[in-house]
Amino acid sequence: MIWATLWKLKYWIAIAVLSFICIGQLAYTNHLSKKLRVASGEQCTAKIQVIKQKHIKALAEKQNAINQVSADYEKAKSEQRIKAETVTHELQKIIDRPVYKQFCFDDDGGAAVNSLIASDSS
Structure with a gap:
């Protein structure tokens, strides 16, 4: 009878020890998982900051x-505008001045002008 009582007591002691070990293991695993979450969060934040800085730098270089x-x-546009204005002003000066006040062509000059007109219209 004593052996039967000790035998039942051994099972209860074993169950109590195993339960204590399981509860201790769960508590320790929970503690480690919290530390892992915090560490991974900090590492992720650091990696995100590094990537963000790289993108900001690349964006600044592209800009x-x-x-x-x-x-x-x-x-180049302003240089072209200046050239166009220069040509326009020169043309206005050339057009505004009277070059010929009267037409004075002799027979040879008239023939040369008529030949130019005939070659231009053909």
Whole structure:
């Protein structure tokens, strides 16, 4: 009878020890998972910051390249505008001045003008 009581007591002691080990293991696993979540969150945040900085730097470089192209275009456009204005002003000066006040062609000059007119219209 004593052996039967000890035998039942051994099972209860074993169950109590195993339950204590399981509860301790669960608590330790929970503790480690919290530390892992915090560490992975910090690492993810750091990685995200690094990637964000790379993208911001690349964006700034592209924007500088676009600004340079735009500046070159505006410079070329302004040079063309200045040339066009220069030609326009010179044409206005040439057109505004009276070049011939009277037509004085001799027979040879008239023949040369008529030959030019005939060759231009053909």
